[in-house]
Amino acid sequence: MAIARIAVNGVAPARRRSQLAMAWGRYKKDRLAVVGLAWVILFLVIGIIGPWIAPYNYATTNFLTANQGPTWQHIMGTDNLGHDMFSEILWSVQNALEVALGATLISFIVGVALGLWAGLKGGWADMVVMRLVDFMFAFPTFFMDLILVTKFGRGMGPILFAIGITGWAGYARLIRSLVLGMRNGEMVEAARALGATQPHIMRKYLFPNVMNNMIVALAFGIPGDLTVMAGLSVVGMGLRPPLPSFGNMIAAAGSNMLGYPWLMYFPAGIFALTLLAFLFVADGLQEALNPKGGF
Amino acid sequence: MVQALLTVENLHTEFRRAEDVIYAVNGVSFTVAPGETLGIVGESGSGKSVSVLSVLGLLRGTGRVTQGTARFGSTDLLKLKRRQLEDIRGRDIGVIFQDPMTSLNPTMRIGDQIMEAMLTHHFVGRKAAYNRSIELLEEVGIPDPQTRFRNYPFEFSGGMRQRVMIAMAVACEPQLLIADEPTTALDVTVQMQVLSLLQKLRETRRMSVVIITHDFGVATNFCDRIMVMYAGKVMESAPLEEFLKRPAHPYSVGLKSSIIEVGQTNRVLLPIPGTTQQLTEPPRSCPFVDRCTMAQDACRETLPQLRQLGGADHWVACLRAEEVVRHAG
Amino acid sequence: MPDEMLLEVTSVSKRFQVRGQTLHAVENVSFALRSGETLGLVGESGSGKSTLGRTVLRLLEADAGRVVFQGRDLSRLSVSELRKERRHMQIIFQDPLASLNPRMTVGSAIEDAMIIQGIASRVQRKMRVNELLERVGLPLQAADAFPFELSGGQQQRVGIARALSVRPKLVVCDEPISALDVSIQVQIIELLKDLQRELQLAYIFISHNLGVVQHLSDRVMVLYLGEVVEQGSAQDLFTNPQHPYTRVLLDSILKIPSSSAERRPLVTLPGEIPSPFHPPSGCPFHPRCTLAYERCTVEKPILQGPTTTHLTACHLAETAISQ
Numbered sequence: 001m002a003i004a005r006i007a008v009n010g011v012a013p014a015r016r017r018s019q020l021a022m023a024w025g026r027y028k029k030d031r032l033a034v035v036g037l038a039w040v041i042l043f044l045v046i047g048i049i050g051p052w053i054a055p056y057n058y059a060t061t062n063f064l065t066a067n068q069g070p071t072w073q074h075i076m077g078t079d080n081l082g083h084d085m086f087s088e089i090l091w092s093v094q095n096a097l098e099v100a101l102g103a104t105l106i107s108f109i110v111g112v113a114l115g116l117w118a119g120l121k122g123g124w125a126d127m128v129v130m131r132l133v134d135f136m137f138a139f140p141t142f143f144m145d146l147i148l149v150t151k152f153g154r155g156m157g158p159i160l161f162a163i164g165i166t167g168w169a170g171y172a173r174l175i176r177s178l179v180l181g182m183r184n185g186e187m188v189e190a191a192r193a194l195g196a197t198q199p200h201i202m203r204k205y206l207f208p209n210v211m212n213n214m215i216v217a218l219a220f221g222i223p224g225d226l227t228v229m230a231g232l233s234v235v236g237m238g239l240r241p242p243l244p245s246f247g248n249m250i251a252a253a254g255s256n257m258l259g260y261p262w263l264m265y266f267p268a269g270i271f272a273l274t275l276l277a278f279l280f281v282a283d284g285l286q287e288a289l290n291p292k293g294g295f
Numbered sequence: 296m297v298q299a300l301l302t303v304e305n306l307h308t309e310f311r312r313a314e315d316v317i318y319a320v321n322g323v324s325f326t327v328a329p330g331e332t333l334g335i336v337g338e339s340g341s342g343k344s345v346s347v348l349s350v351l352g353l354l355r356g357t358g359r360v361t362q363g364t365a366r367f368g369s370t371d372l373l374k375l376k377r378r379q380l381e382d383i384r385g386r387d388i389g390v391i392f393q394d395p396m397t398s399l400n401p402t403m404r405i406g407d408q409i410m411e412a413m414l415t416h417h418f419v420g421r422k423a424a425y426n427r428s429i430e431l432l433e434e435v436g437i438p439d440p441q442t443r444f445r446n447y448p449f450e451f452s453g454g455m456r457q458r459v460m461i462a463m464a465v466a467c468e469p470q471l472l473i474a475d476e477p478t479t480a481l482d483v484t485v486q487m488q489v490l491s492l493l494q495k496l497r498e499t500r501r502m503s504v505v506i507i508t509h510d511f512g513v514a515t516n517f518c519d520r521i522m523v524m525y526a527g528k529v530m531e532s533a534p535l536e537e538f539l540k541r542p543a544h545p546y547s548v549g550l551k552s553s554i555i556e557v558g559q560t561n562r563v564l565l566p567i568p569g570t571t572q573q574l575t576e577p578p579r580s581c582p583f584v585d586r587c588t589m590a591q592d593a594c595r596e597t598l599p600q601l602r603q604l605g606g607a608d609h610w611v612a613c614l615r616a617e618e619v620v621r622h623a624g
Numbered sequence: 625m626p627d628e629m630l631l632e633v634t635s636v637s638k639r640f641q642v643r644g645q646t647l648h649a650v651e652n653v654s655f656a657l658r659s660g661e662t663l664g665l666v667g668e669s670g671s672g673k674s675t676l677g678r679t680v681l682r683l684l685e686a687d688a689g690r691v692v693f694q695g696r697d698l699s700r701l702s703v704s705e706l707r708k709e710r711r712h713m714q715i716i717f718q719d720p721l722a723s724l725n726p727r728m729t730v731g732s733a734i735e736d737a738m739i740i741q742g743i744a745s746r747v748q749r750k751m752r753v754n755e756l757l758e759r760v761g762l763p764l765q766a767a768d769a770f771p772f773e774l775s776g777g778q779q780q781r782v783g784i785a786r787a788l789s790v791r792p793k794l795v796v797c798d799e800p801i802s803a804l805d806v807s808i809q810v811q812i813i814e815l816l817k818d819l820q821r822e823l824q825l826a827y828i829f830i831s832h833n834l835g836v837v838q839h840l841s842d843r844v845m846v847l848y849l850g851e852v853v854e855q856g857s858a859q860d861l862f863t864n865p866q867h868p869y870t871r872v873l874l875d876s877i878l879k880i881p882s883s884s885a886e887r888r889p890l891v892t893l894p895g896e897i898p899s900p901f902h903p904p905s906g907c908p909f910h911p912r913c914t915l916a917y918e919r920c921t922v923e924k925p926i927l928q929g930p931t932t933t934h935l936t937a938c939h940l941a942e943t944a945i946s947q
Binding site for chain 1: 678708783
């Protein structure tokens with residue numbers, strides 16, 4: 001029997017640009033996010049080459065030039081030990097980056113792994129993970145950081161580890177709720193109906209769909225961890241001097257605020273701008289990766 | 296002829312998007328006479344809902360009316376300030392939507408919501424509003440209204456929620472009731488219940504009704520007049536009898552024959568090819584031309600305007616309408 | 625072997641535990657299906673028709689009963705055996721967009737079905753994707769599009785192409801057209817019919833659109849609150865409905881009249897579908913049935929009939945038979 005063959009003239013749009021390019025297109029529209037990104041990139045570059053371009057070593061003390069205001073030799077002035085503040089800041093960026101990125105990465109990996117497991121497995125696994133998450137949220141993590149740092153010392157490694165290991169709960173909760181939302185959805189049901197294994201579903205269906213949200217969470221996590229790190233220094237449990245860090249500088253400047261205000265202005269200003277820049281980038285990513293769409 | 300209750304003329308609505316503009320309504324005109332029931336029929340993207348939402352000032356997102364008038368009695372609804380329009384909407388014009396769950400406030404007892412509909416428009420006082428709410432609940436067929444008055448929306452089934460919505464919409468005795476896909480989310484037996492309720496209310500109140508639907512079965516069994524829309528334009532508009540006997544637009548004919556009804560066995564189906572598309576520029580030729588089996592060069596060159604066909608109140612936007620009628624008849 | 629049954633479902637039940645209450649989604653349903661046949665499942669929301677479709681595919685585990693597919697009891701298969709068997713039984717969803725991965729292009733979505741089942745080499749898979757796209761009426765460029773860039777009808781074509789890519793023998797079509805516009809519905813129905821004829825597919829076609837079900841099905845089952853109230857050949861059931869509920873369903877359809885004088889009077893059946901948590905005693909339909917008498921409230925009617933092909937679960941039909 002002859003059946004009218006169906007012609008489809010509503011042709012699918014040819015691929016103009018990849019999803020990444022479209023996301024960048026949306027990102028570009030947010031001016032603050034672009035400025036923030038520029039600052040973040042500058043920060044990253046300084047984090048890498050900072051120690052080489054620093055005019056002085058962070059440990060170099062010179063009592064003859066202590067507590068100087070900004071001059072051509074010391075454009076951001078010097079502190080009470082004669083450290084060149086500009087060099088201190090350049091070094092601090094590297095330390096800040098190492099700790100913040102490292103710690104965030106640890107929290108992220110732990111959080112994603114536990115969250116995925118809880119969301120996919122459900123039942124008792126979900127129970128255990130979520131109670132742990134509740135515990136982490138209920139317990140003052142900053143206090144836990146202090147305990148861990150006291151126990152393991154004030155070096156780079158222990159601080160990185162302490163911040164990292166206490167910050168995973170948020171990521172775990174986020175990814176679990178995302179996975180739970182999809183696990184019983186038709187997309188996963190369709191994949192199951194095709195005979196896909198759990199790992200396949202996780203890798204090709206769930207993970208790509210939670211990735212965007214995770215990147216955004218990660219972008220918000222970095223400034224958070226920077227703040228915690230600085231907070232530790234302020235209470236005297238941050239990186240052990242002479243290792244320079246923003247927290248240390250700000251804490252030290254606090255006591256000399258009236259006499260030598262530049263000691264506060266430069267590190268605090270740069271630190272605050274950096275936090276803002278990361279937040280702008282995170283905001284921009286949020287908008288670019290998860291467009292509200294529609295009209 | 297009787298003075299029309301609602302007269303919409305040359306309505307244009309567009310939605311601005313990041314990179315382009317969607318032309319959703321492109322010059323729609325229609326009238327609703329007192330006591331008349333108009334059925335606006337179309338597929339998704341035909342602009343059937345958008346044209347009515349434009350008139351009611353209920354457009355969402357970036358949608359805005361760029362041209363046209365909508366006279367309700369002696370006022371142009373499109374020129375009113377928001378407050379003035381809100382005053383008319385809900386009092387003189389009742390509105391029902393497809394999904395009652397999203398239009399009802401989930402945290403408020405349904406009785407209070409019906410009362411509020413009357414109190415915000417100063418229709419009656421508090422005591423009277425209470426009594427009237429109970430009456431309305433009874434009228435729309437909700438058993439045990441005194442108890443149900445105190446229930447929350449989630450305690451109702453879909454059909455019952457739609458009844459509550461209807462009670463709210465008619466609470467202030469509107470002259471015009473607008474129903475946007477009121478039965479689409481409902482099962483057939485419940486759809487019947489809701490339609491017969493609407494019919495009863497329409498008769499007791501002598502309201503005009505505009506029902507927006509994609510379902511020809513609903514439209515033809517419920518309405519006095521049928522208006523078919525496509526790509527934001529009116530393709531055909533005719534009194535029911537005329538529409539049933541002499542459909543004059545290839546799209547109307549195609550749509551009607553696309554419906555598979557019980558009892559038609561071994562029918563050869565003739566699908567309308569292609570798909571509907573959103574217009575990103577105003578139409579210059581017949582928007583249906585690419586899917587039309589009767590298309591000619593002339594159809595690609597001009598934009599057919601609504602014109603009267605024969606002596607009856609039958610309007611159609613097709614160059615070859617006479618042939619369509621002859622062909623189908 | 626035209627007489628061999630592809631699928632035999634015997635007394636399948638499915639219950640859900642929701643907050644301590646038992647929901648009877650599917651109760652004691654049996655049917656059989658041959659290759660190239662279509663069984664229509666009809667019922668309103670809450671009738672359990674979708675649950676039945678998923679239980680047959682063992683996407684949901686049945687609480688009782690047996691599903692034998694190609695001579696093998698599905699409930700006895702191990703997880704990996706079942707995964708292999710899924711190649712022969714597929715499903716098409718009501719909302720194609722929700723069933724597709726938004727981050728996978730159409731081409732890779734179809735290809736992934738073959739990857740999962742370990743079918744064909746990379747090159748062959750790519751060729752088959754093109755073949756399938758053409759077969760379901762999509763342009764080849766569609767392979768590079770993301771699902772949201774397509775129209776509803778095109779998305780459903782992708783769903784069909786993906787299901788067919790593994791060459792199944794049984795396809796459960798779960799309301800495949802109800803989200804689509806009428807003009808597109810017909811296109812999809814024609815496509816499904818053509819494919820069935822070409823590939824000898826067996827369909828379980830779930831829909832609340834009785835006209836479409838009659839058009840497509842060889843046999844039809846009417847479900848009410850998870851129970852079969854009537855089953856028979858499509859022809860028989862729609863021209864000579866026995867169960868009061870089937871009649872109500874058929875009566876509720878609003879056909880386009882040929883003139884305004886022939887409009888359907890809008891009179892209605894009272895009441896609504898009862899909560900499946902507390903199904904009525906006796907016949908599930910008795911609270912809404914205009915013909916119900918005392919026996920209906922206490923005794924559940926058995927599904928039976930004068931012939932083995934047209935069965936009705938109604939005491940009145942029963943008395944009619946015995947007379």
